[in-house]
Amino acid sequence: MHDLTWRPLTPEDAQTSADLLNAMETVDEIGENYTAEDTLQELIDPYADLDRASLAAFDGDLMVGYMKIRFKPSAEEIHRVFLDGGVHPGYRRRGIGGALVDAGVAAAEVVHGLRHPDSKLVVDVNRPERIAGLAELVRSRGFAPVRYFQRMEHSLAALEGPAIPEGFVAEPWSERNDEDFRTVRNEAYRDYWGAAPMPADLWRNKITNQTFQPEVSFLLREEATGAAVGMLATLWWEADTEATGVRDAHFMLIGTLREYRRRGVAGALMGQALWAAVDRGYDRASLNVDSADPAGAFGVFEKAGFVPTMRYVRWALEV
Template sequence: MERASLGVFDGDEMAGFMKVRFKPSAEEVHRVFLDGGVHPGHRRRGIGTALVRAGVEAAKVVHALHHPASRLVIDVHKAEHIAGIPELLRPQGFAPIRYFQRMVHPLGDMPIPGGTGIEPWSEQNDEDFRFVRNESFQDYWGAAPMPVDHWQNKVTNQTFRPAASFLLRNADGAPAGALVTMNWEADTEATGVRDAHFMIIGTLPEHRRRGVASALIAHALRAVAEQGYDRAILSVDSASLSGAPGIFAKAGFTPTSRHVRWALEA
């Protein structure tokens, strides 16, 4: 954090921030993720530009420390509807390279069938969850394997919801697919809507096109409805070759907003 984060303050009030996150592994390309924001009351003062420039420099430092032999690409992922993002990023050399569709399921009272051979997360099967994520995301654009410490930091943290996260095993008892749910309490407090974010939905390559993802989604939808969530949300790569958009649409998810991945080759 001391090398890759920055906060801007107006007195005691935070006006903006930036942070960068590096990949735990990289081969030819190392994609460093740059995130941040400026409070609406402090925009149009050059804060965003200063933060983006600082983020680019921080990304170079982190890249040099961890994967100096790889080519550096800096990614920014922002909702398309946020005003001023293109004007902020284009002058810094960023260009849009990919689009991700946000999809929502309203839950409601519709009957949802449960799956078989499905179990919730536990400390005993945590490594099976991580294994499924790493194996199923090998062909996912921009993904990298998660070592244990990265998994604990990014997934099984304070936003993780184990009672709404599930593992599906095949007939031999081996893991075949997994679904991970997260929820941000601050979002619920601010909006009054309790969202179940299906952050990871993965199926091992040898088990694809057998209904694994559909069974996990159906089971998770029923579980989060019973647990008092208002809706389920997920994000899907519009250029996905796995058929995921069709699977989600069939499960009852409908598209809402779209996010843009901007990239800078540094």
């Protein structure tokens, strides 16, 4: 490791970051491919402090490993920060991953002390369980599995037309209703494990960026009151389609206000989005779901025709 150069990430590392992540995908096969534009969005995340809470290892001009911390815009009793990172397949088993995890935990403490010092700090790692060596690495640093998530997929070969429950109306995303989308997301996710409200700057960075698909993103309103009661936001990654030949409409966010649950809102939104995806030439739809979701989302998605394809593990370290 002494032959490597170590420094914080910068937005200028977008292309070499994408190259590293794509090299990792050739071995890990978790369905994540990147363009420089994709990685730039992560590097300019308003809740990623690159100077204080990122680190990359270089062999010459080649990035061979990285870590970065994302902190929460708000926190109450617990502040969960996300530790993201990886190591180039050709440089694994050399101690680089361990050094990056250690640096990540230390950086999380620094950022936590600056942002939410009165909350309890928990460092989270959320990755597919199939990545070889990951479980051993994080366990060796004191992390323990605390939650499981499923990626689910839906073939778009044949679909019935969408059905909207009586008393509701669906409308696609527009600049006019963008704030309604964000407001419903924040209200609907209040009781989701580990979720925090998304400020407008984070919404623009993570949702309405270059991957956002407005024509496959819908809001459901109650006709009588005009109130927005549910939302679905869809993203698409060009790099994934280039790598696999499959055009996947990823339902990044699906939320229903608590008082409107079990009234067919989520099903209606998915039906509308699936139909729109078929109409626009997508081959597949996908989503990720908390296996222990209190609203029973896993069952709702199964009923809509989604099937589980890959499990993610949320590892956590209480600091």
